[in-house]
Amino acid sequence: xxxxxxxxxxxxxxxxxxxxxxxxxxxxxxxxxxxxxxxxxxxxxxxxxxxxxxxxxxxxxxxxxxxxxxxxxxxxxxxxxxxxxxxxxxxxxxxxxxxxxxxxxxxxxxxxxxxxxxxxxxxxxxxxxxxxxxxxxxxxxxxxxxxxxxxxxxxxxxxxxxxxxxxxxxxxxxxxxxxxxxxxxxxxxxxxxxxxxxxxxxxxxxxxxxxxxxxxxxxxxxxxxxxxxxxxxxxxxxxxxxxxxxxxxxxxxxxxxxxxxxxxxxxxxxxxxxxxxxxxxxxxxxxxxxxxxxxxxxxxxxxxxxxxxxxxxxxxxxxxxxxxxxxxxxxxxxxxxxxxxxxxxxxxxxxxxxxxxxxxxxxxxxxxxxxxxxxxxxxxxxxxxxxxxxxxxxxxxxxxxxxxxxxxxxxxxxxxxxxxxxxxxxxxxxxxxxxxxxxxxxxxxxxxxxxxxxxxxxxxxxxxxxxxxxxxxxxxxxxxxxxxxxx
Numbered sequence: 001x002x003x004x005x006x007x008x009x010x011x012x013x014x015x016x017x018x019x020x021x022x023x024x025x026x027x028x029x030x031x032x033x034x035x036x037x038x039x040x041x042x043x044x045x046x047x048x049x050x051x052x053x054x055x056x057x058x059x060x061x062x063x064x065x066x067x068x069x070x071x072x073x074x075x076x077x078x079x080x081x082x083x084x085x086x087x088x089x090x091x092x093x094x095x096x097x098x099x100x101x102x103x104x105x106x107x108x109x110x111x112x113x114x115x116x117x118x119x120x121x122x123x124x125x126x127x128x129x130x131x132x133x134x135x136x137x138x139x140x141x142x143x144x145x146x147x148x149x150x151x152x153x154x155x156x157x158x159x160x161x162x163x164x165x166x167x168x169x170x171x172x173x174x175x176x177x178x179x180x181x182x183x184x185x186x187x188x189x190x191x192x193x194x195x196x197x198x199x200x201x202x203x204x205x206x207x208x209x210x211x212x213x214x215x216x217x218x219x220x221x222x223x224x225x226x227x228x229x230x231x232x233x234x235x236x237x238x239x240x241x242x243x244x245x246x247x248x249x250x251x252x253x254x255x256x257x258x259x260x261x262x263x264x265x266x267x268x269x270x271x272x273x274x275x276x277x278x279x280x281x282x283x284x285x286x287x288x289x290x291x292x293x294x295x296x297x298x299x300x301x302x303x304x305x306x307x308x309x310x311x312x313x314x315x316x317x318x319x320x321x322x323x324x325x326x327x328x329x330x331x332x333x334x335x336x337x338x339x340x341x342x343x344x345x346x347x348x349x350x351x352x353x354x355x356x357x358x359x360x361x362x363x364x365x366x367x368x369x370x371x372x373x374x375x376x377x378x379x380x381x382x383x384x385x386x387x388x389x390x391x392x393x394x395x396x397x398x399x400x401x402x403x404x405x406x407x408x409x410x411x412x413x414x415x416x417x418x419x420x421x422x423x424x425x426x427x428x429x430x431x432x433x434x435x436x437x438x439x440x441x442x443x444x445x446x447x448x449x450x451x452x453x454x455x456x457x458x459x460x461x462x463x464x465x466x467x468x469x470x471x472x473x474x475x476x477x478x479x480x481x482x483x484x485x486x487x
Contacts, residue, residue, distance in 0.1 A: 012216060012251045012259055014273050017280075019043070019263045020084060020212040021312075024121065024282045027291055028298060029306040029313040031116050036309075039119070040211045043085070043245075043264030045172075047195040047208040056205035061213060061245035062190035063262040066225040066237055069133065069185050077221035078130040083174055083191060086121035086211040087143060092164045093117045107308075108161045110152050114308040115163060121211060122167065128174060130220065133185060136177040140194070145169035168207045171195055181237040184225060189215055189262065191246075214246070215262040223257040226250050228269050276330050279319050280312070289331035295320040383425035388434050393465035395436065399423040401463040403438070416440070416456065420466065424455055434460055 023041045030036065046056030069077045093115045094102035108115045124143055131137045145167045152161040171194040179186050191213060199205035217224070225231070227248060230238035250269040251261040261267070274288065281291045295317060298306070303321075307314040387396035395401060403421055405413035421438035428434055437455035439446040449455065 009218075009252075009259075011253065011272075012261065015251060015267075015271050016084060016214060016216055016261060018273060019214050019261070019265065019267075020086060020123065021280060021282050022212065022265060024086075024212070025310055025313055026283060027281075027294055028302060029295075029309060029316060030302060031118055031309040032305060040088075040206055040209070043211065043213040044206070045085075045191065045193040045210040045213050046205050047193055047197065047199045049195070049197065050199040050205045050208075051201075054199045054201050054205035056199055056202075057209065058245065059194075060190060060192040061264070062188060063215065063243055063246040063248045064241040065187045065189075065217065065248045065260055065262075066181070066227065066230070066234060066241060067133065067185045067187055067219060067222045068183075068225055068234075069222040073221035075134060077133045077219070079133065079176075079187065079220070079222070080130050080216075080218040081128040081174060081176065081189060082216040082218075083126040083128075083172070083213070084216065085124055085213040087124050087167055087170060088207050088209065088211060089120040089122050090164075090166045090207065091116075091118045091120050092166070093161065094164060095161045096159055102162055105161075108152065110160055111155050114304065115152065115161070116305075116308045118309055119206075120165070120310065124170075126172070126174070131176050133178050133187065133222065136175065138173070138175050140171070140173050143170040143172070168195075170208070170210065172210060181240060182233075184234055184237045185222070186237065186241060187217075189217065191215065212264070214264060216251070217248075217260040217262065219258050219260075224248075224250060224260050225257070226269050276333060278323070278327060278331070279315070281316060282312070289328070289333075292320050292323065292328065292331060383427045383437070386426040386428075388426050388436065388460050390460050390463055390465050395423055395426070395460070395463065395465055397423055397425055400441070400466040401436070401438070402466055403458060404462055404464060405458070406462050407459060413458075416458075421456070422446070424450060427457075436460060436463060 019042075023039065025039070026033075026035045028035070043061075044057040045059050045061060046054075048059040050056030067077075067079075092104050093106070093108045095105045095108050096102055104117070106117050126141050126143075128137075128139055147164065147166045150163040150165075151159050152163065154160050173192045173194050175188075175190045175192075177188045179188075191210075193208075193210050195208040197208060199208050225234045225238065227238045227241055246262045246264060247266050248260045248262045249267045249271065250257060250259070252259040252270065254270045256270075261271075277288050278292075281288060283291065295303075298317075303317050306317050384397050387394045389395070390401075399422070401421055401423060403416040403419050405416055407413075420441045422441055423436055424439055425437040426434065427437060435457045436459070437457055439449050439455060443449065
């Protein structure tokens with residue numbers, strides 16, 4: 001493996017690890033919290049013979065990808081398949097009785113340190129030999145179970161208990177097949193849990209499940225095609241790809257096409273870990289700053305329980321407690337210029353012979369000393385005077401419009417249907433989208449919303465421009481209207 005390939009795979013593993021541990025343990029990271037009593041929510045492949053009362057997840061998942069294979073590599077192109085998942089592990093704490101027996105308990109304190117019974121997980125990875133793209137493959141693999149005992153002794157060296165960790169053996173089948181679709185090759189990767197036993201209840205089912213299951217696919221002699229943004233010639237074939245509980249996205253350095261992650265959560269192409277993130281928080285859709293601040297507000301007792309819950313929780317608590325002010329400020333994010341030229345893409349060595357292209361300093365947005373949230377930071381933006389043309393009519397601050405909610409971003413939008421509103425600002429986002437801020441004309445608190453800056457936002461295609469008199473209706477000024485209609 002070349003150095004560039006090794007760096008690229010490390011980058012992919014960072015994303016894959018975030019997928020692997022998504023939802024593993026949630027804030028407040030305590031065993032006693034209601035949030036952590038229902039875990040293992042993503043990528044769970046349950047045992048196929050589970051009883052209905054076990055509420056086991058489906059045993060399989062499958063993903064389809066498109067590949068472009070050059071004619072000269074038609075017979076030699078291949079794909080590495082890595083299956084990754086967590087194997088459930090029961091951690092049972094036992095107290096040593098006077099007669100020498102060890103009795104299972106929920107918690108045992110030894111010299112002031114608490115040990116809790118809890119469910120953990122062990123990382124597993126199954127590497128298949130590179131599979132050819134010339135026909136189907138079918139491989140069956142097993143993951144052994146096991147049991148380990150850790151003795152707990154007090155300061156005097158006396159054994160006062162033990163921690164027993166147990167894992168069920170697992171069996172999994174990985175199948176691949178290929179088929180032509182126009183000028184492309186469709187690769188199907190299917191993963192099925194083939195645990196032979198019968199799970200009678202929920203606990204038995206999760207012990208026999210694959211958790212956080214995902215695949216990493218790496219092509220040799222071929223290139224993956226983005227299914228999220230396929231080129232025009234691949235769009236029909238991409239639309240015919242079917243996914244079952246697993247969604248493939250391009251992974252690795254931006255512009256690369258040799259690696260795909262098939263994940264149980266929907267990602268975008270070339271996902272990245274935020275460079276400001278100091279470590280895992282097991283909720284990749286959350287904001288590190290918010291979770292870190294929440295951890296800092298926990299009481300000492302809550303933190304002690306979290307530390308006793310899981311070694312990974314202990315790492316989170318310790319990291320947040322030790323975070324310096326400048327590290328916390330860094331979590332607030334980085335403002336980038338949305339109009340800056342894109343960073344060059346390609347092989348790692350072509351970008352930076354000395355290291356990972358992600359180490360390069362991002363193009364910062366110079367605000368000229370103005371706060372980043374202040375419109376003065378960008379002279380090209382003026383929400384108070386900017387306008388947008390709707391049905392041939394310029395709409396700007398002060399314009400009257402009738403609202404026709406169409407996007408259903410919020411259930412509350414339905415209450416705005418047919419209402420007349422006054423435009424307070426026209427704003428643009430970094431993706432080029434336009435949003436129109438409104439207050440309802442007949443809202444008794446309209447002036448308060450306007451004073452406080454609390455507006456309702458709609459897209460231009462959800463608005464109908466009205467003449468100043470409201471399209472034939474008498475639209476009185478808000479203060480007089482409120483006097484006449486106090487309710």
